[in-house]
Amino acid sequence: MADPLLDRAARLTLAIARDGDDCAWCRRPFTGQVTPTTDHLVPRVKGGPSWLENEVAACRRCNRARGHLSPSDWLAECERRGWHPDTDRVTRVLTALAGAITVRGGQRRARPYLEGQLRRLRRRAA
């Protein structure tokens, strides 16, 4: 499991190595024009930790446009815009976050939010 104390740049590099070199939401490849940023799946305002298991690489445009929307609401909005967001990636990372919380403990505020998101993602997939 990744060290939760890795700095943000190191986590972003690892997120890209883990998930691929494109935005989780709009799927544009990261190039000179499209800069990767760290996007918290469970937003920090909802108690989401700055762990690799709560982060995906997103382009600056998507990160800003998403704001504090939940992953499931933002996935729906991406689809409404005609994009093909990586729902499997989002589900995989949120599932890893649930596992990391089980191991490390804490994150009492993030837990119910995370459980609600995983339920909604399972429903979407069904």
Ligand SMILES: [Zn+2]
């Ligand atoms: Zn994007």
